[in-house]
Amino acid sequence: MRVGVFICHCGSNIAGTVDVAKVAEEARKMPGVAYATAYMYTCSEPGQKEITDAIERDKLDRVVVAACSPRMHENTFRRTVMKAGLNRYFFEQANIREHVSWIGLDKELNTKKAIDEVRMAVEKVKRNKPLFSTSFKVNKRVLVLGGGVAGMQAAIDCADGGLEVIMVEKSPSIGGMMARLDKTFPTVDCSICILGPKMVDVAQHDLIKLHAYSEIAEIKGYVGNYQIKIRKKPTYVDWTKCTGCGLCMEKCPTKNAYDHFNFGAAPTRAINIPFPQAIPKKATIDPEFCRQFVKGKCGVCAKVCPTGAINYEMQEEIITEDVGAIITATGYGLMGIENFKEYGAGRYPDVITGIQYERFLNASGPTSGHIIRPSDHEEPKTIVFISCVGSRDKSLGVPYCSNFCCMYIAKQAILTKDHIPDSQSYVFYMDIRSPGKGYDEFTRRAQEEYGAKYIRGRVSRIYPKGKKMVVRGADTLLGTQVEIEADLVVLGNAVVSAEGAAQMAEKLHISYDTHGFYVESHPKLRPVETNTSGVYLAGACQGPKDIPASVGQGSAAAAKVLALFSKDMLESDPAIANVNINTCVGCLKCVKTCPFQAIVEDTLRNGKKVAKVIETVCAGCGVCTSTCPCGAIQLQHFTDNQLLAEVNAICQK
Amino acid sequence: MSEVASKELRIVGFLCNWCSYGGADTAGVGRFKQPTDLRIIRVPCSGRVDPMFVVRALITGADGVLVSGCHPRDCHYTDGNFYARRRLEMLKRLLPFLGIDGKRFHYTWVSASEGQRWQQVVTDFTKQVHTLGPMHQK
Numbered sequence: 195m196r197v198g199v200f201i202c203h204c205g206s207n208i209a210g211t212v213d214v215a216k217v218a219e220e221a222r223k224m225p226g227v228a229y230a231t232a233y234m235y236t237c238s239e240p241g242q243k244e245i246t247d248a249i250e251r252d253k254l255d256r257v258v259v260a261a262c263s264p265r266m267h268e269n270t271f272r273r274t275v276m277k278a279g280l281n282r283y284f285f286e287q288a289n290i291r292e293h294v295s296w297i298g299l300d301k302e303l304n305t306k307k308a309i310d311e312v313r314m315a316v317e318k319v320k321r322n323k324p325l326f327s328t329s330f331k332v333n334k335r336v337l338v339l340g341g342g343v344a345g346m347q348a349a350i351d352c353a354d355g356g357l358e359v360i361m362v363e364k365s366p367s368i369g370g371m372m373a374r375l376d377k378t379f380p381t382v383d384c385s386i387c388i389l390g391p392k393m394v395d396v397a398q399h400d401l402i403k404l405h406a407y408s409e410i411a412e413i414k415g416y417v418g419n420y421q422i423k424i425r426k427k428p429t430y431v432d433w434t435k436c437t438g439c440g441l442c443m444e445k446c447p448t449k450n451a452y453d454h455f456n457f458g459a460a461p462t463r464a465i466n467i468p469f470p471q472a473i474p475k476k477a478t479i480d481p482e483f484c485r486q487f488v489k490g491k492c493g494v495c496a497k498v499c500p501t502g503a504i505n506y507e508m509q510e511e512i513i514t515e516d517v518g519a520i521i522t523a524t525g526y527g528l529m530g531i532e533n534f535k536e537y538g539a540g541r542y543p544d545v546i547t548g549i550q551y552e553r554f555l556n557a558s559g560p561t562s563g564h565i566i567r568p569s570d571h572e573e574p575k576t577i578v579f580i581s582c583v584g585s586r587d588k589s590l591g592v593p594y595c596s597n598f599c600c601m602y603i604a605k606q607a608i609l610t611k612d613h614i615p616d617s618q619s620y621v622f623y624m625d626i627r628s629p630g631k632g633y634d635e636f637t638r639r640a641q642e643e644y645g646a647k648y649i650r651g652r653v654s655r656i657y658p659k660g661k662k663m664v665v666r667g668a669d670t671l672l673g674t675q676v677e678i679e680a681d682l683v684v685l686g687n688a689v690v691s692a693e694g695a696a697q698m699a700e701k702l703h704i705s706y707d708t709h710g711f712y713v714e715s716h717p718k719l720r721p722v723e724t725n726t727s728g729v730y731l732a733g734a735c736q737g738p739k740d741i742p743a744s745v746g747q748g749s750a751a752a753a754k755v756l757a758l759f760s761k762d763m764l765e766s767d768p769a770i771a772n773v774n775i776n777t778c779v780g781c782l783k784c785v786k787t788c789p790f791q792a793i794v795e796d797t798l799r800n801g802k803k804v805a806k807v808i809e810t811v812c813a814g815c816g817v818c819t820s821t822c823p824c825g826a827i828q829l830q831h832f833t834d835n836q837l838l839a840e841v842n843a844i845c846q847k
Numbered sequence: 848m849s850e851v852a853s854k855e856l857r858i859v860g861f862l863c864n865w866c867s868y869g870g871a872d873t874a875g876v877g878r879f880k881q882p883t884d885l886r887i888i889r890v891p892c893s894g895r896v897d898p899m900f901v902v903r904a905l906i907t908g909a910d911g912v913l914v915s916g917c918h919p920r921d922c923h924y925t926d927g928n929f930y931a932r933r934r935l936e937m938l939k940r941l942l943p944f945l946g947i948d949g950k951r952f953h954y955t956w957v958s959a960s961e962g963q964r965w966q967q968v969v970t971d972f973t974k975q976v977h978t979l980g981p982m983h984q985k
Contacts, residue, residue, distance in 0.1 A: 292874075297878070705960070706921065789924050
């Protein structure tokens with residue numbers, strides 16, 4: 195066995211705190227090592243050539259690269275050794291950057307640790323076996339989760355690329371948050387006017403199949419071959435008959451249903467179509483408020499419906515779709531404001547959220563675009579906006595910036611002046627964050643052209659005084675207390691992860707961070723991929739994002755799926771479990787523990803019962819290997835022998 | 848043996864590829880400084896960790912063993928870490944019967960985004976092992 199060891203300087207990243215020459219020198223003494231050297235940048239083209247040349251020159255049959263994390267460059271170097279004619283599993287990477295040079299200050303200790311890491315990798319690679327992928331067919335259909343702007347963009351791009359798209363949206367209409375907005379910053383373009391055509395595209399595209407008011411019940415399978423169970427929630431209206439005339443909504447006697455679309459800005463009817471441009475434009479009954487469900491009698495909508503579409507007996511339905519990839523665009527949620535006792539939110543009707551205010555501004559909103567105070571429906575003249583309500587507040591578990599509140603508050607201040615010319619807006623802010631193209635100019639316009647008064651400081655208390663709300667806060671630039679008697683207070687409440695985001699991630703087998711936002715594969719270089727191959731991210735499910743960023747990610751995710759589907763066959767990961775039929779005693783404990791049902795019972799010709807791995811289903815977790823009492827089932831590339839060799843390399847040196 | 852080397856103890860870490868190994872990478876990228884005693888072995892899932900690996904490490908020369916995986920319910924392989932939790936909890940209680948202080952073994956959950964938490968885990972566990980001192984007469 196002739197192992198070649200290549201120690202990377204990574205500029206000064208590694209060489210700065212690790213004596214790489216010493217590591218190479220020690221590596222040369224390790225049994226089986228035929229060649230060891232240190233190189234400035236091993237991942238560079240000449241660096242990789244150094245490896246291929248050495249393989250040829252020194253007849254190397256195994257390669258160890260001690261450099262950055264294998265999560266970074268394992269594939270790069272696997273390709274390199276393949277180019278030189280070795281099996282790509284005859285390669286191991288020792289992580290001496292993230293796990294050594296970047297975390298330790300003492301050069302001597304770091305060097306010692308790096309030598310150990312190399313020794314472990316050498317011992318492991320000596321026990322590596324050549325592994326070969328098999329190829330399997332790809333189902334070229336894609337599931338898009340979420341019908342917001344990111345999901346719609348992804349769906350349209352995929353469909354335009356010729357892929358069949360299944361879109362699942364949990365609410366009765368697609369459109370997401372953007373459909374609720376009145377205007378968009380920084381162009382003050384009408385939101386629904388630019389979104390509407392996209393929604394129609396989704397509805398009319400031959401290749402897009404939309405399941406609105408549906409949820410994911412179960413996801414099974416792996417990249418290229420997923421089986422999805424979709425739960426179609428009962429709408430109590432037969433959508434094949436409903437024409438969206440809206441007569442039911444007009445006649446419904448229940449007028450106090452919670453309006454999910456308007457975030458409770460005003461009540462709605464128990465049967466409703468969320469907004470005029472809704473797609474599909476169909477009615478849905480909210481059984482929480484509908485008299486037929488609450489009191490057991492009413493039936494007005496069933497009587498007035500001209501097509502007889504109402505069906506109170508409707509049950510949920512489970513449908514199955516097979517797809518090859520999944521784009522997750524499940525969006526975000528907004529922090530409830532009831533916790534902000536000091537702002538009286540939830541207690542005083544005239545303290546509302548930014549999205550509710552947006553609905554008041556919107557011509558299709560509950561007030562047809564007239565700004566009113568919810569308490570007495572009068573037109574407010576003094577409006578106070580408070581930014582960072584929850585955002586950047588560690589005590590609330592939201593240490594991050596919500597990304598777009600500064601901008602929408604500036605927009606709402608501008609729109610307020612447009613709607614009510616004799617109004618005055620005040621904005622309490624911590625910092626104005628406007629890093630996008632044309633954004634800073636926009637916030638300046640709000641102040642200079644539209645006369646919004648920006649006060650840098652926090653609000654300590656809001657309390658009522660007659661018909662007014664007194665906003666008391668600090669002006670930290672002047673160093674004084676300020677009190678504003680406002681007619682209406684708008685809170686820029688924090689963006690949080692969507693409701694049920696964690697459960698969704700668990701179904702998808704993707705990671706989420708402490709705030710419930712999904713974790714991308716690499717924060718800089720793989721922003722729309724996840725660590726689960728075949729699952730991609732788009733939009734604010736990954737973190738707070740404004741419209742252009744969400745649209746960009748939607749297209750990016752679609753491009754990734756199109757690239758994945760450009761091949762008819764995919765290569766499987768050969769690092770899967772393998773049964774040694776000679777030592778298997780047929781206890782079948784592995785069958786019970788396998789999380790993927792990838793192991794089945796098999797009978798050999800001589801009648802002996804053994805376990806058998808279904809290659810395409812095995813995901814390579816290795817739970818079976820640590821379950822097997824006789825070591826008969828071994829996860830390739832992470833066998834007991836290989837891992838114990840690493841243990842020995844540390845413990846028995 | 849140099850003075851510095853004698854101070855360092857041998858700690859073996861088994862980290863799942865998807866969460867904790869990534870968390871250790873995140874800690875590295877963030878330059879969250881840590882003690883250097885730990886040597887990390889990458890495994891696909893904490894469920895791959897055979898309790899025998901831990902015992903083998905401890906009786907052949909390690910002074911401490913750390914296992915870290917994805918948070919429960921956040922496993923890349925659905926429920927590999929639940930298997931890990933059951934096995935490792937059992938192991939922790941078994942170690943004293945083998946004459947090994949249970950404090951020399953620790954298992955925990957660190958996600959790929961929790962670099963700072965990883966730093967804390969490594970620092971705390973290293974400190975704990977150092978309080979116990981070396982396990983083997985060198």
